Amino acid sequence: MSKIDGGPPDYKKLLPPIITENYGQWKYHEIPRAGVLKHVSEKGYALYSVRVGSPRLVSIDYIRDICALADSYCDGYLRFTSRNNVEFLVSDEAKVEPLIKELEAKGYPIGGVGNALSNIVHTQGWVHCHTPATDASGIVKAVMDDLYEYFGRTDLPAKLKVAMACCLNMCGAVHCSDVAILGVHRTPPRVDHEKIRKGTEIPTLVAACPTGAIRPDPKNKSVVVNEERCMYCGNCYTMSPAMEILDAKNDGIAILVGGKVSNARTAPSFSRLVIPFLPNNPPRWPEVTAAVRHIVETWLNNARKGERVGEWIERIGWERFFSLTEIPFTDKHIDDFIFSRETFRTTAAFKY
Amino acid sequence: MSKIDGGPPDYKKLLPPIITENYGQWKYHEIPRAGVLKHVSEKGYALYSVRVGSPRLVSIDYIRDICALADSYCDGYLRFTSRNNVEFLVSDEAKVEPLIKELEAKGYPIGGVGNALSNIVHTQGWVHCHTPATDASGIVKAVMDDLYEYFGRTDLPAKLKVAMACCLNMCGAVHCSDVAILGVHRTPPRVDHEKIRKGTEIPTLVAACPTGAIRPDPKNKSVVVNEERCMYCGNCYTMSPAMEILDAKNDGIAILVGGKVSNARTAPSFSRLVIPFLPNNPPRWPEVTAAVRHIVETWLNNARKGERVGEWIERIGWERFFSLTEIPFTDKHIDDFIFSRETFRTTAAFKY
Amino acid sequence: MPDKKTPKLDELEHGPWPSFVTEIKKAAIRNESAKDLLNLLERSYDDKRGHWKHGGIVGVRGYGGGVIGRYTDLPEEYPHVAEFHTMRINAPSAWFYKTETLRTLCDIWEKHGSGLTNVHGSTGDLIFLGMKTEELQKTYDELSDAGFDLGGSGSCLRSPSCCVGPARCESACYDTLALCYDLTNSYQDELHRPMWPYKFKFKMSGCANDCVAAIARADCSIIGTWRDSIQVDQDQVKAYAESGLDIQGMVCDKCPTRALKYDHEKKELHVIAEDCSRCMHCINVMPKAVRPGKEKGATILLGGKSTIVQSAFLSWVIVPFMKMEPPYTEFKEMVARIWDWWDENGKTRERLGELIYRLGMTKFLREVGLPPVPQMVFRPRANPYVFWPQDEIVK
Amino acid sequence: MPDKKTPKLDELEHGPWPSFVTEIKKAAIRNESAKDLLNLLERSYDDKRGHWKHGGIVGVRGYGGGVIGRYTDLPEEYPHVAEFHTMRINAPSAWFYKTETLRTLCDIWEKHGSGLTNVHGSTGDLIFLGMKTEELQKTYDELSDAGFDLGGSGSCLRSPSCCVGPARCESACYDTLALCYDLTNSYQDELHRPMWPYKFKFKMSGCANDCVAAIARADCSIIGTWRDSIQVDQDQVKAYAESGLDIQGMVCDKCPTRALKYDHEKKELHVIAEDCSRCMHCINVMPKAVRPGKEKGATILLGGKSTIVQSAFLSWVIVPFMKMEPPYTEFKEMVARIWDWWDENGKTRERLGELIYRLGMTKFLREVGLPPVPQMVFRPRANPYVFWPQDEIVK
Numbered sequence A, B: 001m002s003k004i005d006g007g008p009p010d011y012k013k014l015l016p017p018i019i020t021e022n023y024g025q026w027k028y029h030e031i032p033r034a035g036v037l038k039h040v041s042e043k044g045y046a047l048y049s050v051r052v053g054s055p056r057l058v059s060i061d062y063i064r065d066i067c068a069l070a071d072s073y074c075d076g077y078l079r080f081t082s083r084n085n086v087e088f089l090v091s092d093e094a095k096v097e098p099l100i101k102e103l104e105a106k107g108y109p110i111g112g113v114g115n116a117l118s119n120i121v122h123t124q125g126w127v128h129c130h131t132p133a134t135d136a137s138g139i140v141k142a143v144m145d146d147l148y149e150y151f152g153r154t155d156l157p158a159k160l161k162v163a164m165a166c167c168l169n170m171c172g173a174v175h176c177s178d179v180a181i182l183g184v185h186r187t188p189p190r191v192d193h194e195k196i197r198k199g200t201e202i203p204t205l206v207a208a209c210p211t212g213a214i215r216p217d218p219k220n221k222s223v224v225v226n227e228e229r230c231m232y233c234g235n236c237y238t239m240s241p242a243m244e245i246l247d248a249k250n251d252g253i254a255i256l257v258g259g260k261v262s263n264a265r266t267a268p269s270f271s272r273l274v275i276p277f278l279p280n281n282p283p284r285w286p287e288v289t290a291a292v293r294h295i296v297e298t299w300l301n302n303a304r305k306g307e308r309v310g311e312w313i314e315r316i317g318w319e320r321f322f323s324l325t326e327i328p329f330t331d332k333h334i335d336d337f338i339f340s341r342e343t344f345r346t347t348a349a350f351k352y
Numbered sequence C, D: 001m002p003d004k005k006t007p008k009l010d011e012l013e014h015g016p017w018p019s020f021v022t023e024i025k026k027a028a029i030r031n032e033s034a035k036d037l038l039n040l041l042e043r044s045y046d047d048k049r050g051h052w053k054h055g056g057i058v059g060v061r062g063y064g065g066g067v068i069g070r071y072t073d074l075p076e077e078y079p080h081v082a083e084f085h086t087m088r089i090n091a092p093s094a095w096f097y098k099t100e101t102l103r104t105l106c107d108i109w110e111k112h113g114s115g116l117t118n119v120h121g122s123t124g125d126l127i128f129l130g131m132k133t134e135e136l137q138k139t140y141d142e143l144s145d146a147g148f149d150l151g152g153s154g155s156c157l158r159s160p161s162c163c164v165g166p167a168r169c170e171s172a173c174y175d176t177l178a179l180c181y182d183l184t185n186s187y188q189d190e191l192h193r194p195m196w197p198y199k200f201k202f203k204m205s206g207c208a209n210d211c212v213a214a215i216a217r218a219d220c221s222i223i224g225t226w227r228d229s230i231q232v233d234q235d236q237v238k239a240y241a242e243s244g245l246d247i248q249g250m251v252c253d254k255c256p257t258r259a260l261k262y263d264h265e266k267k268e269l270h271v272i273a274e275d276c277s278r279c280m281h282c283i284n285v286m287p288k289a290v291r292p293g294k295e296k297g298a299t300i301l302l303g304g305k306s307t308i309v310q311s312a313f314l315s316w317v318i319v320p321f322m323k324m325e326p327p328y329t330e331f332k333e334m335v336a337r338i339w340d341w342w343d344e345n346g347k348t349r350e351r352l353g354e355l356i357y358r359l360g361m362t363k364f365l366r367e368v369g370l371p372p373v374p375q376m377v378f379r380p381r382a383n384p385y386v387f388w389p390q391d392e393i394v395k
């Protein structure tokens, strides 16, 4: 039998020699062109990282292909970023241009560096998960096609981090992204009493509901859902397959904006709901791509240099964001969950 | 039988002629000297208001005395401010100086106008209420004696609004004051089971506890208090005399700072706890007067012109407030109630 | 003068600030209750605790409130404060008085009570501090005959109060005194006969300076504002500049929305109208040069209250702009709907703000019929927990 | 190539961004599961709903997690995805690979599964997307032999992840890769055998830019920082100035604490060290001229997570500064105490942040033995609801 708990491969054995040599001794970096980072070390070494956008859901053919490129230009070393981009680590400056040429020829998008749109962090969607309200990869493809130009630029007001999650579990940093695309259910779970009786632990299920919408129904050895209270988080479904939450007619997408994670200038902050619902319209989700583009362009046209989406909105005020974008404001935008109070405008000073 | 629901006296009959004449037509105001406002109307009239600090708890002799002054200098008109100061309304400029002289001679403090310390809004304390953790009038007197100089000045960084409440009911705007002095209990209520049985509605009493510390005790036809959960708010005592909360050995004072109400520049904001406990030390509460003076002086010495206490602290950061004042920071400063989350520092950026 | 010694309280007669002890002593010369109050208070200063029992219910005919019953727990030792109730007298708008009005009050009070008062209580009533049960009705009858009425106490509307407003302030954007008087008279029943889940307070300020601290303390705050742009008088700007005011530093740099541009050369101040949030700051610093706009009215905010039980709440915006002119029909119709909703949904001792927080703004707005606007919130919700009503989903 | 038509998905092969559909099609050439995935996905695009059943429990010997069981609800029509589990493979620190490592993985995966992957999953694992139950153990065995191991799933420690840090970044304040590797190896049991109330995530960033988004997503965020002052190289400041950078506007005016003063004449940048909050902004804009201080370590924050159930939480400061050097004893001892406390007090599916919120920071700090410091909060409590322990009151 094979051993267990061997742990991951030792990273030290996977670093290119230039990194081993200059580990912890990087001095500064520059962005010589879109998609490329140049890191210079105290010792004078220069490492070029060429960043390439990937669909993340890739075949082994893709991996073998980038490995071949890494062999040709990077002595067999490469890495992936925290946003699922590929980084070719070039220690020989002379190889940078040829690599870029080959990448371009093969249709690999180069970009995502500096004040650019980077790859969309995303999740499984209809490809693999059991709770999605939408697909993930499809929307990401549609949005990245649409916003493609901004991936290869470096002159946006600031970095633009878009994330996508296919349900409220939010497997990613959707809740803290400049623009977040989120799959949402809009109808209460339909209880399959048969399934409940077959093995759901009712007290745990009841306790799982954040709004207390689920009541035990001892007569039926099942539960009932108070539909007035349910806000479709799907947590009950995670607990029990009997709580069927998918609803093709009503599932769709919400857009949240203005979150960030870095501590630079301002504290990390949550994305906030601006479009409560857009329909699922595969394969290209035109309503979603249009909405995202509209928000991004309003930001591009109005933000000052250096302002992340949320920093821009906080400066002008959310009331102005809604008037500038002409996105209708509804009662759905107003928080009514646990921490709602902090969102209420407790001042008579505001804009129109 | 006398009529009911007559309503309050008609204010229109109580306004001095100069106000009736210029009602709604005031153009601007100046502060010709500490404690005096000069309001000029569109029509060119000038009204002088001379503000005098009152202990608020006053005898009819006091009222008759200020009435006599108002007769001599103000044609029989005066008013009180929202902070319980007296305002003599002088329409004849020539009478301003003589009024001031007489007030000074009689020991009436003139001030509270502009960037000054104004009167301390306060409550009943041991004079009349049933739940106080301290006296109100006595502390106010002690603190105003101590800070007296700032009442008659106009050169503080900004207005200084101090409030005092004798228990957590906070009968005043203690929760939104530059400096708040608050009577606090520190021990759980002692249940008088006899009294409970004599007429307390147990379910209402149980529901009154914000932390769920009170459990019915059907065997005893009474209740029990889970002392681990009680934070001494006294709400149960308000509901039932059986929940004895006064505790001479442990009642005392907390100091909160940095609140404001005006919407000028920054939104209204809560005062925040900086000293969880100071002992009751009548008649002069030296620990309280020293603490308040220390905070006020730290503000005076460090704030920029135009900064209210809270605006100053928010600029420098609360961590700096604690280091500047050398007030020890303890776990008691950290919120653990309903809206605690918004107070946690969700960023790696801070000062020491 | 009191017969017992009061060394601790005597200590509080020293110092420059006027002394409430001296006031009690003045009253004690002619009144036994005041004398016993002084003695009892000295006892509290010794014991470090109050000596009043849990309030009892006393009152006057036709009223469910207006009186706070109070009895000492040491009636044998201090018999003249065995009963020591207070009466709340609804003060005139913005606390304007003629001396004769105040003297009338003093005369009544001299006859029936301790001679001690609070001018005023924190809610804004004039308080007669300390009388026996048997004096309550008599005092009320005389007050009523003289044109006064009781303020609120208990689970009712509390006495509304307002800032000095147009009576003496250039910033007033509506007539606070008139509205206060009108509401008080319109809601006499609500004010005098407690019938709600808990107390309800109105406070009115003529502008965003909020000189009655409404936003912190009132279930409904009515704050004067304007809909158009501030008005700038450039001559006066020049005058301020010449007088040495640092307009850039003290005005523009502190404008929260950076809506003000100062032209150092021309000594002119310009506002980007759509950026101004009407915070009052520039007007406060340069009252001669900057004034509110011309289209005036008020912002309505709901939910303010102090700490007990669910934490303190500041009032939040519910109507960004409403004209505030008699007969205030729009406002009163809205208030009626709000009260109905609160009455129907509120638990005992649940203030309006807590109720809205518990049930959600969405439900509140829908059921009370108020249109959602972004001015109601600092920012939209961060969670995706949106409720979808039946009629908005596909069946 | 798939036999069925997939017109909707085909549409997603157009456009400049690389297409996941093309990737699935590539795999489908050699693999029936990939082919069925494509067909099933087209079906989802038609039906506008997923076609996967609620996850089932499958796994490999010795492990309680690392595999997500997955079955389609249409097994008759799409038999090759009747079982279509994923396996999470713990990635190397900061996702550095040699091509040979990746090729080994490809070879194993070609043999045992769909040939589809996620590089990487949101937690940072390399994901093998889609295999049959019978292949699980075989796949694992080969992976293990080749030097790989599973990542976490279920109520366990999830695979820790870290930013590129000192490997390629001038801002790294501690060795994120080393710590990530050390913690992963130290906590193999916690990672592979779920035994807690819920999941627990560590993420490590070398500085406050937080390039692994730890503060948003990790129960424990370890963010590099320094204790002394930033270091400024005035020659480089001059160079930036001469290159046309608006130092006043883009650096000083955006410094959140206004700790930077730029001397236009001398082209010098000065920091008021005690005002700097170490936010990284000036370093980000002028990496050649400004660097972190010399006394380096990390800030520890706790409680981050996404929305389900009690709302999303951002991690908050729990230790302002800790040296981060092997063997990380101080850190690990603290973690042990925190886990014990969580394990003892947490309800099922209660993340650490929610638990601390529910029971209170005070209780947490006291029981875990961490000293309260003002850095833990943006501001102190606004309510006066302080709990006083027995030993601090007078008996």
Ligand code: SRM
Pocket (backbone or CB within 6 Å): A029, A037, A080, A081, A082, A083, A084, A085, A112, A113, A114, A115, A118, A119, A121, A158, A159, A161, A173, A176, A177, A178, A259, A260, A261, A262, A263, A264, A308, D094, D162, D163, D164, D165, D168, D169, D170, D171, D209, D210, D211, D212, D213, D284, D285
């Ligand atoms: C490669 C990567 C780390 C890794 O281990 O994989 C990385 C690398 C760098 N980051 Fe980052 N960041 C990376 C993800 C992040 C993330 C996390 C994320 O995107 O999910 C964040 C926080 C996002 C947020 O705030 O919402 C992040 C916030 C930053 C910032 C702060 C930006 C800001 O002003 O808010 C900087 C500083 C800057 O760019 O000025 C920064 C700076 C940098 C520098 C310049 C650091 C250096 O000196 O080498 C690197 C190149 C940045 C660039 O792409 O322009 N990095 N960086 C990640 C690349 C992701 C990608 O493929 O696009």
Ligand code: SRM
Pocket (backbone or CB within 6 Å): B029, B037, B080, B081, B082, B083, B084, B085, B112, B113, B114, B115, B118, B119, B121, B158, B159, B161, B173, B176, B177, B178, B259, B260, B261, B262, B263, B264, B308, C094, C162, C163, C164, C165, C168, C169, C170, C171, C209, C210, C211, C212, C213, C284, C285
């Ligand atoms: C008389 C009074 C109204 C009344 O109906 O009684 C009043 C009157 C004026 N207030 Fe006020 N304010 C009065 C209580 C308040 C309160 C409420 C309170 O103190 O409880 C506030 C909110 C307090 C807070 O924010 O915590 C208040 C916040 C202001 C402000 C905003 C101050 C700030 O910058 O935050 C101004 C503007 C200014 O002074 O620059 C202002 C300005 C004024 C002006 C200048 C208005 C005017 O043009 O006439 C008046 C003279 C101010 C002065 O005393 O310097 N008034 N003012 C109140 C006097 C109280 C006293 O005796 O001290």
Ligand code: SRM
Pocket (backbone or CB within 6 Å): B122, B123, B124, B128, B129, B130, B131, B169, B170, B171, B172, B173, B238, C055, C068, C070, C086, C088, C118, C120, C121, C122, C123, C124, C125, C126, C127, C151, C152, C159, C201, C216, C217, C218, C304, C305, C306, C307, C308, C309, C351
């Ligand atoms: C007399 C007065 C204090 C004063 O010295 O001025 C006062 C005195 C009492 N207040 Fe108050 N409150 C007074 C203004 C306030 C204010 C300020 C205001 O109205 O602007 C507040 C804070 C604002 C608010 O309403 O939230 C206030 C918040 C409370 C509370 C807590 C209410 C809450 O929802 O948090 C209680 C507790 C209760 O209602 O049971 C309370 C209860 C009480 C009681 C009736 C005691 C009790 O538990 O039943 C006190 C009677 C004292 C006595 O024996 O004379 N009092 N009370 C004020 C009324 C005088 C007047 O009519 O003018």
Ligand code: SRM
Pocket (backbone or CB within 6 Å): A122, A123, A124, A128, A129, A130, A131, A169, A170, A171, A172, A173, A238, D055, D068, D070, D086, D088, D118, D120, D121, D122, D123, D124, D125, D126, D127, D151, D152, D159, D199, D201, D216, D217, D218, D304, D305, D306, D307, D308, D309, D351
């Ligand atoms: C595969 C992955 C998404 C992806 O496409 O990358 C994923 C997939 C699932 N996540 Fe996740 N989560 C993944 C990273 C995350 C992250 C991001 C992170 O770890 O940084 C989060 C947000 C951060 C956090 O932990 O809060 C995340 C928050 C959740 C939650 C909500 C947890 C919460 O406390 O709010 C659930 C629900 C649950 O645990 O029952 C969940 C549950 C799930 C389940 C297991 C579905 C379920 O309800 O049981 C998904 C299985 C999908 C499938 O069939 O393949 N997943 N999940 C990520 C793991 C891959 C990896 O190991 O690298």
Ligand code: SF4
Pocket (backbone or CB within 6 Å): A123, A124, A125, A129, A130, A131, A132, A133, A165, A166, A167, A168, A169, A170, A171
């Ligand atoms: S976000 Fe929801 S649907 Fe998407 S992968 Fe995560 S758990 Fe599954």
Ligand code: SF4
Pocket (backbone or CB within 6 Å): A188, A189, A208, A209, A210, A211, A212, A213, A214, A225, A229, A230, A231, A232, A233, A234, A235, A236, A237, A243
């Ligand atoms: S979907 Fe969420 S809110 Fe609705 S019943 Fe299930 S757990 Fe409760």
Ligand code: SF4
Pocket (backbone or CB within 6 Å): B123, B124, B125, B129, B130, B131, B132, B133, B165, B166, B167, B168, B169, B170, B171
């Ligand atoms: S603050 Fe408390 S003790 Fe003081 S008067 Fe109000 S209810 Fe009474």
Ligand code: SF4
Pocket (backbone or CB within 6 Å): B188, B189, B208, B209, B210, B211, B212, B213, B214, B225, B229, B230, B231, B232, B233, B234, B235, B236, B237, B243
């Ligand atoms: S004092 Fe407050 S917390 Fe304590 S038992 Fe009474 S109501 Fe509950």
Ligand code: SF4
Pocket (backbone or CB within 6 Å): C163, C164, C165, C166, C169, C170, C171, C172, C173, C205, C206, C207, C208, C209, C210, C211, C212, C224
């Ligand atoms: S609130 Fe405004 S209108 Fe009223 S007195 Fe204060 S400054 Fe004047």
Ligand code: SF4
Pocket (backbone or CB within 6 Å): B265, C230, C254, C255, C256, C257, C258, C259, C260, C271, C275, C276, C277, C278, C279, C280, C281, C282, C283
């Ligand atoms: S009123 Fe306030 S927001 Fe408007 S311009 Fe003046 S200072 Fe700025």
Ligand code: SF4
Pocket (backbone or CB within 6 Å): D163, D164, D165, D166, D169, D170, D171, D172, D173, D205, D206, D207, D208, D209, D210, D211, D212, D224
């Ligand atoms: S978090 Fe800091 S140290 Fe890590 S990669 Fe980003 S900038 Fe560099």
Ligand code: SF4
Pocket (backbone or CB within 6 Å): A265, D230, D254, D255, D256, D257, D258, D259, D260, D271, D275, D276, D277, D278, D279, D280, D281, D282, D283
């Ligand atoms: S690190 Fe941030 S806070 Fe410190 S000086 Fe630079 S910009 Fe200012």
